[in-house]
Amino acid sequence: MANDDIWILGINMTKFGKHPTLDSVDLAAEATLAALADGGVTMKDMGVIASGNLMGAAAGIGQQLQKQVGQTGIPVYNVANACATGATAIRTVIMAIKAGETDMGLAVGVEKLSGAGMLGAGFGAAKSDEWTRTGRYGAVSGLEGKLGTDMMPGVFAQVGMEYGHKYGGTSFELFARISEKNHKNSTLNPLAAIQKDMSVEQIMAEPMIAYPNTRAMCSANSDGAAAAVIVSGERLRKLSLEQQKRAVKISASVLTTDPWEEACQILPNVNTLTRNAATIAYEQAGVGPEDLDLVELHDCFATAELVHYDNLMLCGEGDAVDFFESGATTRTGSTPVNVSGGLESKGHPIAATGIANVWEIAHHLRGEAGDRQIEGAKVGLAHVIGLGSACGVHILEKSGL
Amino acid sequence: MPDQIPMVEYLVLGDSPHLEANECTNCGARFFDRRNACASCSGREFTKAAIPTEGEVRAFTIVTPFMPGTDPYVPAVVDCGGTSVRANIVNTPPDPEHVTLGMKVKLTTFSIGADTTGTEAINYGFEPAN
Numbered sequence: 230m231a232n233d234d235i236w237i238l239g240i241n242m243t244k245f246g247k248h249p250t251l252d253s254v255d256l257a258a259e260a261t262l263a264a265l266a267d268g269g270v271t272m273k274d275m276g277v278i279a280s281g282n283l284m285g286a287a288a289g290i291g292q293q294l295q296k297q298v299g300q301t302g303i304p305v306y307n308v309a310n311a312c313a314t315g316a317t318a319i320r321t322v323i324m325a326i327k328a329g330e331t332d333m334g335l336a337v338g339v340e341k342l343s344g345a346g347m348l349g350a351g352f353g354a355a356k357s358d359e360w361t362r363t364g365r366y367g368a369v370s371g372l373e374g375k376l377g378t379d380m381m382p383g384v385f386a387q388v389g390m391e392y393g394h395k396y397g398g399t400s401f402e403l404f405a406r407i408s409e410k411n412h413k414n415s416t417l418n419p420l421a422a423i424q425k426d427m428s429v430e431q432i433m434a435e436p437m438i439a440y441p442n443t444r445a446m447c448s449a450n451s452d453g454a455a456a457a458v459i460v461s462g463e464r465l466r467k468l469s470l471e472q473q474k475r476a477v478k479i480s481a482s483v484l485t486t487d488p489w490e491e492a493c494q495i496l497p498n499v500n501t502l503t504r505n506a507a508t509i510a511y512e513q514a515g516v517g518p519e520d521l522d523l524v525e526l527h528d529c530f531a532t533a534e535l536v537h538y539d540n541l542m543l544c545g546e547g548d549a550v551d552f553f554e555s556g557a558t559t560r561t562g563s564t565p566v567n568v569s570g571g572l573e574s575k576g577h578p579i580a581a582t583g584i585a586n587v588w589e590i591a592h593h594l595r596g597e598a599g600d601r602q603i604e605g606a607k608v609g610l611a612h613v614i615g616l617g618s619a620c621g622v623h624i625l626e627k628s629g630l
Numbered sequence: 631m632p633d634q635i636p637m638v639e640y641l642v643l644g645d646s647p648h649l650e651a652n653e654c655t656n657c658g659a660r661f662f663d664r665r666n667a668c669a670s671c672s673g674r675e676f677t678k679a680a681i682p683t684e685g686e687v688r689a690f691t692i693v694t695p696f697m698p699g700t701d702p703y704v705p706a707v708v709d710c711g712g713t714s715v716r717a718n719i720v721n722t723p724p725d726p727e728h729v730t731l732g733m734k735v736k737l738t739t740f741s742i743g744a745d746t747t748g749t750e751a752i753n754y755g756f757e758p759a760n
């Protein structure tokens with residue numbers, strides 16, 4: 230392991246779902262203490278914390294966490310980057326290590342979301358006595374439902390429909406079958422919020438949220454946390470052989486935002502920034518999409534999963550439908566995607582998601598994924614995207630020891 | 631006829647209602663909101679550009695509102711001669727049999743109600759062109 234390599238030493242995710250008796254700090258502490266124990270280190274070894282809690286971004290989750298698990302005086306960076314918050318926390322720790330400020334740090338993300346309903350913009354201000362212009366469009370009324378939608382299900386529905394318009398081959402049923410795959414995968418993941426095998430017919434018969442996404446095709450709002458201890462190669466070499474064997478190499482860590490393109494301020498373009506992040510990540514890691522043994526991508530909606538097959542270049546441009554139809558993305562396919570069950574069933578506690586995806590990949594690379602283990606997994610990719618937009622891609626590799 | 635006010639500032643009413651974008655004089659990028667600078671080239675000068683009133687549906691969804699008893703609505707991206715516009719598809723049933731990808735649509739305007747002074751707010755949408 231080269232001195233300037235970056236590794237995951239310990240990592241953990243809590244069960245996702247409803248945790249009515251635990252608050253955000255409880256969940257963050259549970260994931261943190263477990264990640265530290267997993268890595269065989271303590272808070273005293275940490276040189277930096279990057280922490281995310283999107284819904285409570287003003288409260289400073291990092292310091293609240295320290296007050297429960299160890300106030301060592303180290304710098305805390307509380308980060309907020311929509312659904313890419315967890316990935317941003319990981320990147321922040323990596324940047325601190327790469328900058329030489331420390332050689333070990335903690336990334337943690339937590340969210341309490343169960344019962345929060347669908348996320349997105351509100352319905353705008355109540356009608357006033359006289360029409361009054363507000364906002365950057367000078368609107369006299371809330372835009373939601375009057376001029377399109379900012380609600381996540383509708384936005385990502387259009388993203389999938391746009392792909393269908395461009396390349397053909399999509400249908401309500403196709404998107405439902407993507408969801409069927411992920412729900413089936415969830416039955417092997419005891420940490421998933423929803424473990425329920427659903428047929429295509431059942432999925433299509435669920436309440437329609439935003440055509441073509443029914444409720445079963447939307448990410449499940451849930452509570453949860455995930456945490457990772459990240460270490461430099463130089464420091465890792467001084468740790469035990471057992472720690473080195475279980476360490477997982479972060480061979481690429483990339484964060485991008487959406488570059489300007491026609492239409493990108495009409496409907497968020499989730500494609501280009503993902504493609505850009507993937508391109509940089511493959512180059513950084515020196516691997517190609519064909520080398521990936523598994524992928525956890527941001528299926529916040531079934532329609533999103535399809536377009537990211539293409540954006541992550543798991544298939545040729547425009548070939549996502551054929552790629553899915555070939556069975557490539559099933560557990561036994563050439564590129565298993567979302568063997569965790571994906572956000573549609575595992576759940577999507579926003580700031581935890583970008584670390585939990587990395588945990589899933591790491592779990593397989595360590596050969597510790599039990600019933601859902603992808604045999605012989607050596608390389609995996611974790612992807613998240615937050616509207617606004619921010620995209621995080623991490624490529625992980627098994628330790629060669 | 632009562633006074634009218636467009637729902638958004640980029641909607642131009644009158645004899646031939648249309649949308650008007652802020653077009654960057656340097657790179658041609660078009661925006662519908664109030665601008666500080668251009669997101670494409672950071673230019674600071676803009677001119678008004680009239681957007682064609684006919685277009686093609688490039689993406690759509692049909693949203694089931696949370697409030698029971700309210701009708702589904704159809705947010706869409708309409709390609710109006712190369713400029714993308716955000717709107718609802720209106721004047722056709724909100725189902726995938728009547729709204730389709732690639733369908734030709736045209737701009738239409740309608741009142742969304744009056745305030746206490748009697749001024750009507752006018753919104754726009756796109757309806758099937760045929």
Ligand SMILES: [Zn+2]
Nearest residue numbers: 654657668671
């Ligand atoms: Zn410009």
